[in-house]
Amino acid sequence: MSGTDLSVVIGGVRFRNPVIAASGTFGYGREYGELVDVSDLGGICTKGLTLEPRSGNAGVRLHETPAGLMNSIGLENPGLPEFLEKELPRLRELGPAVIANLSGSSLESYIEGARLLNDSGVDMIELNISCPNVKAGGMAFGLDAAAAVSVVKPVRYVCSCKPLMVKLSPNAPDIVGVGRACAEAGADALSLVNTFKAMAIDIHKRKPVFDNLYAGLSGPAIRPIAVRMVWELRDEVDIPIVGLGGIGCPEDALEFLLAGAAAVQVGSATFAHPRSMSEIIAGIAEYMRKKGLTRLAELGLERRGPSG
Numbered sequence: 077m078s079g080t081d082l083s084v085v086i087g088g089v090r091f092r093n094p095v096i097a098a099s100g101t102f103g104y105g106r107e108y109g110e111l112v113d114v115s116d117l118g119g120i121c122t123k124g125l126t127l128e129p130r131s132g133n134a135g136v137r138l139h140e141t142p143a144g145l146m147n148s149i150g151l152e153n154p155g156l157p158e159f160l161e162k163e164l165p166r167l168r169e170l171g172p173a174v175i176a177n178l179s180g181s182s183l184e185s186y187i188e189g190a191r192l193l194n195d196s197g198v199d200m201i202e203l204n205i206s207c208p209n210v211k212a213g214g215m216a217f218g219l220d221a222a223a224a225v226s227v228v229k230p231v232r233y234v235c236s237c238k239p240l241m242v243k244l245s246p247n248a249p250d251i252v253g254v255g256r257a258c259a260e261a262g263a264d265a266l267s268l269v270n271t272f273k274a275m276a277i278d279i280h281k282r283k284p285v286f287d288n289l290y291a292g293l294s295g296p297a298i299r300p301i302a303v304r305m306v307w308e309l310r311d312e313v314d315i316p317i318v319g320l321g322g323i324g325c326p327e328d329a330l331e332f333l334l335a336g337a338a339a340v341q342v343g344s345a346t347f348a349h350p351r352s353m354s355e356i357i358a359g360i361a362e363y364m365r366k367k368g369l370t371r372l373a374e375l376g377l378e379r380r381g382p383s384g
């Protein structure tokens with residue numbers, strides 16, 4: 077990788093390369109320590125954190141589909157105070173930039189959570205206004221511009237010391253409008269996409285697979301839609317976009333980077349192939365070397381019209 081600089085700065089945070097573990101799929105980093113050289117990664121997003129501990133949803137939580145994975149975890153987490161005391165010191169030692177994924181069940185809980193994180197050792201906050209697996213809060217805030225601004229603005233206000241990335245929902249009828257509103261409300265970056273609201277029926281039991289009825293769809297099935305959404309937002313906001321959705325190999329990541337993402341996150345692929353992210357980092361470096369590019373910022377695509 078010598079001679080190829082993969083580093084990228086987002087919201088003032090330097091990532092040694094543009095590959096970040098996606099929230100909810102890499103625990104708090106240490107869980108993968110025996111399988112992966114975690115220090116290779118550009119960054120790690122924590123599992124969605126809430127003010128109070130949550131035990132998550134009952135019943136089936138994961139269900140595979142052709143080319144996809146459905147989940148209904150329900151934000152199981154130890155709560156922010158325990159994360160900050162027990163997990164964060166270990167996570168910090170691993171090396172990659174640390175992004176805390178913040179969720180809430182009410183506006184007040186988002187603000188209080190953001191206040192705790194603002195005084196902590198995390199590098200960045202990823203505001204999750206797009207979780208389809210909780211009944212209150214979560215995705216409801218990410219579905220339209222006004223609702224998104226109602227949480228981004230106060231969280232921005234209390235997060236005076238930390239860069240704020242807002243994670244968008246692909247379930248919003250107008251994701252471009254929501255992204256633009258978040259940028260205007262003070263977000264330093266956008267990440268997209270979270271999972272698509274989906275459903276599966278168990279034909280043998282003749283009932284829905286998930287107790288919660290709906291679940292979030294991730295994996296290769298959603299990638300082309302996520303790439304399209306990154307593309308649509310690239311000229312609409314002047315803050316960096318972090319792209320994700322179905323990335324499993326270097327070519328997938330390059331698609332997002334060429335579509336306009338400054339960095340990528342990898343989620344479901346890690347479950348099947350824990351070393352995916354290391355291979356993606358090496359593959360991006362190899363691609364750049366072959367194309368004669370020395371810095372990530374040189375990766376770009378000639379803009380053509382929709383029919384081009």
Ligand SMILES: Cc1cc2nc3c(=O)[nH]c(=O)nc-3n(C[C@H](O)[C@H](O)[C@H](O)COP(=O)(O)O)c2cc1C
Pocket residue numbers: 098099100101123124125145147149151177204207243269270271293294295296298320321322323341342343344345
């Ligand atoms: C099991 C599982 C748990 C997840 N938990 C969270 C979460 O807590 N917070 C969040 O913002 N996204 C969560 N996600 C969404 C992922 O971070 C990511 O946005 C989505 O899976 C699309 O990427 P992928 O296709 O690479 O998995 C979760 C996804 C999965 C599969």
